[in-house]
Amino acid sequence: MNQPSTIEAADRRFGWFMSAPTLALLLAVILFPVFWALFTSVHDYTLIAPNFDTFTGFRNYLTAIGDSQFRHSLWLTSLFVLGVVLIEFAIGFVVALMLNSVVRFKPIYYGILLCPLLMNPVIVGLIWRMFLHPSLGIVNYLLTVLSIAPVNWLGSTKVAIWTIVMVDIWHQVSFMIVLLLAGLSALPKEPYEAARVDGAGTFKAFRHITLPLMWPVIIVTLLIRLIFAVKTYDLVYIMTRGGPGTATDFVSYFIYRTAFVSLNVGEASAMSAILLALILLLTSYLYRYMRSLS
Amino acid sequence: MASITLKNINKVYPNGVSAVHAVSLDIKDGEFMILLGPSGCGKSTTLRMIAGLETITSGELLIGGRQVNDVDPAQRDIAIVFQNYALYPHMTVLNNLSFGLKLRGVAADEISRRVKRTASMLGIESLFDRRPSQLSGGQRQRVALGRALVREPQAFLLDEPLSNLDAKLRAAMRTELIKLHRSLGTTIVHVTHDQVEAMTMGERICIMKDGEIVQVGQPMEVYHNPVNTFVAGFLASPPMNLLPGRLEAARNGTIKAITGSLCILIPESQAKGFLSHVGRSVTLGLRPEDFHLSDNAATHTASLVVEAVTTEILGPEVVLVASLGGENVPEIHARMPRNFRAVPGEQVHLHFDISQIQIFDSSTSRALPRSVTKAP
Numbered sequence: 148m149n150q151p152s153t154i155e156a157a158d159r160r161f162g163w164f165m166s167a168p169t170l171a172l173l174l175a176v177i178l179f180p181v182f183w184a185l186f187t188s189v190h191d192y193t194l195i196a197p198n199f200d201t202f203t204g205f206r207n208y209l210t211a212i213g214d215s216q217f218r219h220s221l222w223l224t225s226l227f228v229l230g231v232v233l234i235e236f237a238i239g240f241v242v243a244l245m246l247n248s249v250v251r252f253k254p255i256y257y258g259i260l261l262c263p264l265l266m267n268p269v270i271v272g273l274i275w276r277m278f279l280h281p282s283l284g285i286v287n288y289l290l291t292v293l294s295i296a297p298v299n300w301l302g303s304t305k306v307a308i309w310t311i312v313m314v315d316i317w318h319q320v321s322f323m324i325v326l327l328l329a330g331l332s333a334l335p336k337e338p339y340e341a342a343r344v345d346g347a348g349t350f351k352a353f354r355h356i357t358l359p360l361m362w363p364v365i366i367v368t369l370l371i372r373l374i375f376a377v378k379t380y381d382l383v384y385i386m387t388r389g390g391p392g393t394a395t396d397f398v399s400y401f402i403y404r405t406a407f408v409s410l411n412v413g414e415a416s417a418m419s420a421i422l423l424a425l426i427l428l429l430t431s432y433l434y435r436y437m438r439s440l441s
Numbered sequence: 442m443a444s445i446t447l448k449n450i451n452k453v454y455p456n457g458v459s460a461v462h463a464v465s466l467d468i469k470d471g472e473f474m475i476l477l478g479p480s481g482c483g484k485s486t487t488l489r490m491i492a493g494l495e496t497i498t499s500g501e502l503l504i505g506g507r508q509v510n511d512v513d514p515a516q517r518d519i520a521i522v523f524q525n526y527a528l529y530p531h532m533t534v535l536n537n538l539s540f541g542l543k544l545r546g547v548a549a550d551e552i553s554r555r556v557k558r559t560a561s562m563l564g565i566e567s568l569f570d571r572r573p574s575q576l577s578g579g580q581r582q583r584v585a586l587g588r589a590l591v592r593e594p595q596a597f598l599l600d601e602p603l604s605n606l607d608a609k610l611r612a613a614m615r616t617e618l619i620k621l622h623r624s625l626g627t628t629i630v631h632v633t634h635d636q637v638e639a640m641t642m643g644e645r646i647c648i649m650k651d652g653e654i655v656q657v658g659q660p661m662e663v664y665h666n667p668v669n670t671f672v673a674g675f676l677a678s679p680p681m682n683l684l685p686g687r688l689e690a691a692r693n694g695t696i697k698a699i700t701g702s703l704c705i706l707i708p709e710s711q712a713k714g715f716l717s718h719v720g721r722s723v724t725l726g727l728r729p730e731d732f733h734l735s736d737n738a739a740t741h742t743a744s745l746v747v748e749a750v751t752t753e754i755l756g757p758e759v760v761l762v763a764s765l766g767g768e769n770v771p772e773i774h775a776r777m778p779r780n781f782r783a784v785p786g787e788q789v790h791l792h793f794d795i796s797q798i799q800i801f802d803s804s805t806s807r808a809l810p811r812s813v814t815k816a817p
Contacts, residue, residue, distance in 0.1 A: 337527030340494050341588075345541035346515035355540070359531040 188416035195410055207417035217418060219393060220401035223308065227397060228376040230312045231319065236369060238316070239323025246324070247331040260321040268318065272385030275314045276301070301387055304394040311382055311395055323368060330364030331357070366437040370430055377426055398422055443505030443595035443628060444470040445491060450500035452486050460486040461652045464500070468630060473622050475643030476632045479675070483652035484632045488598050491630060492521045505595055520589035524601040526581045528573040534584050535569040538591050559591045579610045596628040603638060615641055636676050640664070648672050670806040673726050673799060679760055679774035682727045685803070688719045698800065700725050701767025705743040707795060714810035715800050724806070726799030729760065732775035735792040743793040747773065749783035763789060
């Protein structure tokens with residue numbers, strides 16, 4: 148073996164050596180649970196009889212797909228994800244564009260924006276549950292002051308999902324703002340000057356320069372937010388417990404109930420596997436579609 | 442085509458930093474004007490004010506006789522080539538070239554005609570489908586130039602467009618820009634810190650320092666008659682030797698210029714302009730090419746014996762770095778024939794062409810008037 152390849156091999160060995168603890172940890176906390184869940188999903192595994200004695204094949208999957216409540220929770224989750232991702236993106240991009248041109252007090256704005264993001268979702272849920280209490284909450288009090296009829300924010304089957312959407316936007320919109328603002332501030336300044344001399348006004352510069360240059364950042368931001376939104380569980384658990392009825396029974400919460408209330412871990416694992424497959428399909432499709440646009 | 446006139450232009454940034462003070466300059470219609478100066482001298486700020494990318498704090502800017510202080514850059518009908526080219530990274534070369542015309546609502550067939558003509562002039566037709574990231578530095582430079590040319594503006598503003606190119610490509614592009622200017626005849630304002638670019642390309646050079654214009658003139662005029670030590674030391678490589686010394690009266694109206702161990706006798710015919718400074722400290726300016734090898738130092742009026750410190754062999758010539766002797770006298774640089782060689786410490790006999798000597802006032806750094814300003 149000649150000298151350079153010996154050095155390369157030594158480098159490679161050192162690289163594996165240095166990353167081995169992290170890789171082992173990742174295997175333990177990510178891959179093992181995934182494979183365990185997949186293994187469980189093809190067995191009749193309940194918390195009453197927690198064993199792998201009965202192999203059921205795809206029965207748990209068929210039961211899950213045939214379950215109208217599971218399909219309903221998937222539909223509710225889609226609605227929620229679409230709502231929060233699009234609204235948060237719209238608000239986030241507008242605010243990021245505004246902040247990008249701000250020169251003074253930028254750190255103060257950053258500080259204010261980051262406050263909700265730094266809060267635990269459980270705390271957010273508790274605060275908003277207090278704010279939105281039908282009779283004791285400050286929101287309904289303010290509405291009454293303005294002579295507007297109080298709203299049953301969390302108790303109405305029609306309003307509850309939009310209340311969760313609103314609280315999630317309040318909590319997560321700064322994530323969009325921070326990521327998009329980082330992208331905007333990293334854009335080169337020179338093409339804008341060239342465009343000014345070429346005759347592009349603010350809107351044309353946005354349409355022809357900002358938007359195309361921002362596509363990679365937008366794609367990543369939307370995908371990350373989408374994946375996190377699908378997994379929303381804490382807010383629902385604290386604020387509505389999936390209710391009223393099944394009005395906010397998002398898929399993560401439904402899977403939790405199947406596993407730990409109905410004690411049917413096998414079926415819950417099958418649902419998790421279906422959800423994982425759906426998210427993977429959706430993100431890979433969206434990623435390719437948005438890449439083709441850029 | 443248009444003339445560009447700057448009348449008492451000032452630029453003060455909101456933080457109070459004054460970048461340009463009282464700049465007045467007349468750039469004639471079709472002229473190739475160079476703004477030359479070291480980093481931070483205000484040349485790029487001046488160019489950006491002409492382009493409309495910086496606001497003018499006070500003063501008046503006229504393009505083609507029209508005052509444009511508050512006119513949007515797009516309405517000034519000028520094109521700018523940036524130092525780092527500022528191509529649109531997400532667009533192909535074709536779109537980079539046509540974008541400005543599309544924004545101005547030029548008809549599609551006219552855009553196609555102009556883009557093809559410009560691309561063929563610059564030899565970039567084969568690059569139409571590529572993006573800037575897929576181009577070499579020289580190709581990007583051509584596309585940036587093409588983007589300006591295709592607009593057919595009244596004037597071109599070039600902000601150090603050659604500084605990111607390697608030496609060979611820079612020399613080639615210098616020649617191309619000169620040819621382009623000859624064929625188009627459009628006014629060009631070219632900003633550079635490279636005195637070679639300034640000397641070779643400009644019809645006139647405007648030398649700036651600390652936000653002010655120091656001297657404006659044709660390249661050889663500025664070279665032979667620098668107004669102060671800054672200009673004298675900035676132009677040419679190696680630059681003029683600037684040696685601290687003093688003037689003393691000698692016999693028959695002649696003057697002795699003394700620096701270190703060197704004593705140059707300036708004849709009466711050339712000494713008139715320097716008489717006011719007899720007995721005072723001055724700076725002697727001696728161009729490296731005005732030193733010549735001498736067999737016998739004593740036969741010339743301005744002869745000297747120097748001690749070689751080192752030699753820089755450049756190929757066509759050799760630069761001799763030598764010590765004159767004496768305290769606080771800097772080393773001199775002298776251009777020697779290509780076959781000249783000297784070992785460090787060797788005594789070299791030289792003489793100097795007195796007609797080319799420049800004398801500067803030590804306190805103001807300004808040049809004293811020469812009686813004879815002979816250009817060789």
